[in-house]
Amino acid sequence: MTQAWRRFLEIYEPLRPALYRFCRYLSRSPWDAEDLVQDTLARAFATLGALAEPPRDPRAWLFRVASNLWIDHVRRRGERPTDATPAAEANPAATATGAPDRGTREAAGTLLVQLSPQASTRSRRSCRPRSGRSRRRCTAAAASSPNPIRTSRARRRPAHSTSSAPRSTRATSIG
Amino acid sequence: MLDHATVEVVGASTFYGAISARGTVLTGMLFGSRRMAAPADGGRGDGMDPRFAQGVLPEPPRFELRFHRGEPLLLSWYAHHDGEFVRAISLVELSSDGDRVARLRNYFYTPEIIVELCGELALPCRINGTFRARGDA
Numbered sequence: 001m002t003q004a005w006r007r008f009l010e011i012y013e014p015l016r017p018a019l020y021r022f023c024r025y026l027s028r029s030p031w032d033a034e035d036l037v038q039d040t041l042a043r044a045f046a047t048l049g050a051l052a053e054p055p056r057d058p059r060a061w062l063f064r065v066a067s068n069l070w071i072d073h074v075r076r077r078g079e080r081p082t083d084a085t086p087a088a089e090a091n092p093a094a095t096a097t098g099a100p101d102r103g104t105r106e107a108a109g110t111l112l113v114q115l116s117p118q119a120s121t122r123s124r125r126s127c128r129p130r131s132g133r134s135r136r137r138c139t140a141a142a143a144s145s146p147n148p149i150r151t152s153r154a155r156r157r158p159a160h161s162t163s164s165a166p167r168s169t170r171a172t173s174i175g
Numbered sequence: 176m177l178d179h180a181t182v183e184v185v186g187a188s189t190f191y192g193a194i195s196a197r198g199t200v201l202t203g204m205l206f207g208s209r210r211m212a213a214p215a216d217g218g219r220g221d222g223m224d225p226r227f228a229q230g231v232l233p234e235p236p237r238f239e240l241r242f243h244r245g246e247p248l249l250l251s252w253y254a255h256h257d258g259e260f261v262r263a264i265s266l267v268e269l270s271s272d273g274d275r276v277a278r279l280r281n282y283f284y285t286p287e288i289i290v291e292l293c294g295e296l297a298l299p300c301r302i303n304g305t306f307r308a309r310g311d312a
Contacts, residue, residue, distance in 0.1 A: 009307070016305065020287040029244075030288050031266070037287075038186055 008045050011058050016041075022063050026070045036073070040066040176276045186284045187306035196279075204263070204281060208253055209233040211303075216256075227304045230256040236263070243296060250298070251283075261293050261300040 019040060024033040044065050048054065055061035176182075182196035183189040184203070190196045212218025212233040213225065220228065236251040237259065251263035268278040282288045286302035293300035 013305070017287060024287075024291075030291050034185060034282070034285055034288050 004049065005045075008048065012041065012044060012062060015059055015062055018059070019062060019066060023066055023070070026066065036066060036070055039069050043069060176279075177270055180275075180277055180279065182279045182281075184281045184283055184306070185288075200279075200281060204251065204265070205235050208236060211253075224304050224307075227302065229301050231262070231301075232256065241296065243292065248292070253301075255301070258299070261289065261298050262303055264289060264292055 016037065020033055020037050023036040023040070024030065027033045027036055040062065044062055047065070176193040176196070178193055179191065180193055180196065181189065181191055182200045184200055188200070190199055207222055208218070208231055210219045210222025211228060211231050213220045213228050216230070216232055218228075218231075218233040232254040234254045236253045239250045239252060241248050241250060247267055249265035249267055250261050251265070252259040253262045263281060263283040265282065266278075266280040267276055269275065270277045283303055284306035286304065289300050289302050
């Protein structure tokens with residue numbers, strides 16, 4: 001046991017700073033990174049005892065253990081690895097005050113850019129405020145419509161054309 | 176401190192309950208410098224790897240509370256021949272009513288954390304190496 005521990009310290013202890021940096025990159029938090037380092041070393045020591053032969057590349061193997069542990073951790077937490085923590089790290093003051101931080105703004109910007117033109121057109125057209133209707137009410141009505149694209153097209157169609165859209169659907173869209 | 180509080184020296188040991196923590200970790204946090212300091216400086220020199228003593232004096236550290244990354248940090252400033260340096264950082268979690276400590280995590284044997292956080296706070300620091308069971312150091 002002591003010999004195994006000594007050998008573990010000789011091989012894996014020098015990898016600790018690199019392992020911390022790797023865990024820091026994964027977790028985006030110094031506290032989580034330190035926990036992950038501890039868990040990784042503990043898991044590695046326990047696993048090494050059960051292996052038939054030692055890993056050929058201890059560094060790569062150790063990092064793989066850390067990755068797997070982090071994936072397990074994130075799955076248990078039920079969120080994606082990049083959620084919340086990078087934003088809090090980028091601007092902790094903004095997060096504390098509840099103001100939208102840079103990460104959230106960038107994510108929102110990416111979402112807007114990647115939305116399909118059809119979807120954005122639809123939402124813009126279907127939510128044009130008309131007399132006596134607020135934009136918010138219009139948006140809510142569009143969101144609750146079972147097929148907003150079809151109802152939007154039907155609305156744009158001239159009055160003399162024959163509409164195949166059922167009147168009840170159109171009424172739902174108009175709200 | 177709550178009766179069922181958790182007190183942890185990260186990477187070294189964990190104690191449960193105020194009574195067991197009082198005689199171990201908390202004593203070490205307050206008076207550990209006597210064991211850290213070299214005999215030439217009036218200490219015992221048996222509390223850590225001598226390479227990491229780096230001129231620490233056998234005086235109780237000064238504690239400073241700072242808020243960083245949205246969390247309260249308790250910084251331990253240890254006296255040295257050439258001034259004060261941060262050598263440990265503690266995270267304190269309070270109970271729901273906010274007047275007792277529910278969890279304390281002492282980052283003493285975590286060189287990467289000490290260097291990183293002191294770098295962010297622009298504070299002078301010295302590290303203590305990592306914990307090794309007695310006899311393996």
